Amino acid sequence: MLDDDQRYPIRVTDLKQWAYCPRVFYYQHCLPHVRPTTYKMEAGVAAGKSEVGREERRSLRVYGITQGEREFDVPVCSENLGLRGEVDMVITVAGGEVIPVDYKLSKIAGPHFQMQLCAYGMMLEDMRGISIQRGFLYSIPLRSSESIKFDQRLRQKAHKAIQVMQRVIVHETMPAPVKNLSKCVTCEFRRFCNDVV
Numbered sequence: 001m002l003d004d005d006q007r008y009p010i011r012v013t014d015l016k017q018w019a020y021c022p023r024v025f026y027y028q029h030c031l032p033h034v035r036p037t038t039y040k041m042e043a044g045v046a047a048g049k050s051e052v053g054r055e056e057r058r059s060l061r062v063y064g065i066t067q068g069e070r071e072f073d074v075p076v077c078s079e080n081l082g083l084r085g086e087v088d089m090v091i092t093v094a095g096g097e098v099i100p101v102d103y104k105l106s107k108i109a110g111p112h113f114q115m116q117l118c119a120y121g122m123m124l125e126d127m128r129g130i131s132i133q134r135g136f137l138y139s140i141p142l143r144s145s146e147s148i149k150f151d152q153r154l155r156q157k158a159h160k161a162i163q164v165m166q167r168v169i170v171h172e173t174m175p176a177p178v179k180n181l182s183k184c185v186t187c188e189f190r191r192f193c194n195d196v197v
């Protein structure tokens, strides 16, 4: 019988790492014994957890919604996508629309965050048998939300990234380094990238 690591080998947070540098994903999955737990990872998880308490006291108006039910830390997975994760919050709006929300320490809703949010939406669609059209990225420092539409372009981008990531895991092929080498300066894995650093 397959365990969760085999059934859902990719975590949604991996999509963000993949967009930042595919090699980070490779190190985490193909050389897991060298994987450092970074300050950024710990800070992100802690910030997300503490945001739940504030969210419970907050009005849904920050999302432009007047009425809805909130679920927190919702586990999601999809065998179709080979993907699993945990959504910070899911809002079910009066009327039935379901909207995933991801809390971020960033002030910018960058493309990697959008792809990650879309993947949460696709997994919720698989699990609940519904169509999900959008999600919210909530910036903790700005205390504001941005609505992200799950259009075909974003869905295809997420699908394509997942397929390539699956191939990296199966064949253990190390991807090329990032083009923008300034990212390597603060990278936790730079000691393994002797060809660029």
Ligand code: SF4
Pocket: 021, 022, 023, 024, 176, 177, 178, 183, 184, 187, 188, 189, 190, 191, 193, 196, 197
């Ligand atoms: S050092 Fe650079 S190329 Fe290597 S994993 Fe980090 S960001 Fe990617």
